[in-house]
Amino acid sequence: MPAIERPDPAYRHVVALTIALFLSYLTVAMSLSAVTVHVVQNLGLGNTYGGLAVGIAFLSTILTRGWAGALADRIGGKLCMQRGLLIYAAAGLICLLAGWPALPAISRYDVLLAGRLLLGLGESVAMVGMISWAIGLMGQARSGRVMSLVGMGLYGAFAVGGPLGLMLLDRLGFAGLMIACTLLPIIGMVAVSPIPAVAPQSGHREPFWRIIGRIWRPGAAVGLQGVGFAALGAFFSLAFLSRGWPYAGLGLTFFGAGFVLVRLFFGHMPDRFGGLPVAAVSLTVEAAGQYLLWLAPGPYAALAGALLTGLGCSMVFPAMGSEVVKQVPAHLRGTAVGGFAAFQDLAYGATGPVVGLLADARGYSSVFLVGGLSATVGLLLVLSMRRPGMRRPAEA
Structure with a gap:
């Protein structure tokens, strides 16, 4: 049977993966504006520090895309995505420590940077793993549809994440926001656990x-x-x-x-x-x-x-x-x-x-x-x- 004629269960699995990706990417989107506000207003640091705290996560993502892709090829998309979701959750916990009032402001900022670096790595590993897994489930002939769903998950998270993050920051404080950012990828990981894995392909690895x-x-x-x-x-x-x-x-x-x-x-x-x-x-x-x-x-x-x-x-x-x-x-x-x-x-x-x-x-x-x-x-x-x-x- 051609890949484009595969039954609907594969598509439903990929929709579930997209929802999990959406939940995990909310941790990125919700923190974009909220992190800057926290750095400037709560830590008393300048706008440059706030911008660095936001941008360092994206730098981490760019620098780790190749490594994340090689990981997905080696261990399979499912394990790769699950590891990415765990890294997301760990990043949330580290950023939670950045709100601990017992630490000096500059120490909290350093902790925040460490968490943001880890967040960028999690985004890289989770997304590449999800795409690799989803194409394996649906077949190469429907890879365009997979990419479309991935984009809907990411941009959907951007659309709701900004205002949602600021609302949580206002109502629950930075600690409450980071707890939410820790729980969301865990929920996503539980949701994708029943979906069957696709075995990694063997072959010569290229640089x-x-x-x-x-x-x-x-x-x-x-x-x-x-x-x-x-x-x-x-x-x-x-x-x-x-x-x-x-x-x-x-x-x-x-x-x-x-x-x-x-x-x-x-x-x-x-x-x-x-x-x-x-x-x-x-x-x-x-x-x-x-x-x-x-x-x-x-x-x-x-x-x-x-x-x-x-x-x-x-x-x-x-x-x-x-x-x-x-x-x-x-x-x-x-x-x-x-x-x-x-x-x-x-x-x-x-x-x-x-x-x-x-x-x-x-x-x-x-x-x-x-x-x-x-x-x-x-x-x-x-x-x-x-x-x-x-x-x-x-x-x-």
Whole structure:
């Protein structure tokens, strides 16, 4: 039976994995704003310290993607995801100690940094393990659908995690928030325990950088896509406020609406039509949205640009991810997925500081020009991938 015709239980298992990933990623999303507030208001340290406490988790994630992928290939996706969830819980406990009033403020901050480093590792291991496990359950032919579900879990956690984290911080304090961040991944781990494991594939292991050499084009395409999202998330509200426009807080709402709608109704497209045509259309739409934001004469045009950006960004990760798993044999899939995800992590982490310098010099609208140009370069890269000569699994 072809993989695309496998029965529904596999899909239900992957939905359960997505829910567990959503619960665990809430620990990342809830702490984004709350950690900064805790560092500045409770520990009495400056904004730079708060920013470092947030950013160090993402740095940890980027630096450990390759290791996490190799771990998934070696021990299997289920064990890898379960270890990631345990690391999440351990990170929550360590961050809980950062709220212990008996310690000096700087010592609590050091403990917090240790917990945040561990949190980034947990995110890396849990997500790569989940993707590897889910593709093993559903088959490579439905890898695009798997990537779509992963994105829904992650972005769904981002959507509710920010306000939920601030609410818990306000009502329960930092300790209460960290207890919640400890319990959520444990709940997720219990939920996925009954799901059958997929045995790791045997085969020759290749160095991480050699695998990056195979997948750099899909990875670069998804990284270039991420520039537009990062620019919108960081500077949309500031662009509106600088011009005195209303609705400054609706940028991510419009982006998210477009993003989720496409994932819900078109998440199967990479598996049906192939990742390259889906990515090409998506990057075209994203570029149009970013250029509209750059040239927008008023708030309604800018909101339309945010919506188009969300519509375009939505399917690039699953479309390119489905191409990545075609470039490597099954026993290297986890390493490839880890390296692929690192391209997007890098784009998200680097875009804000880089285009922030441009915004200071040229104004906020210029950052969306960069987003549009990045999506355009990504489109050209995808179109070049459609030429003969791309490696396929049989060649890998």
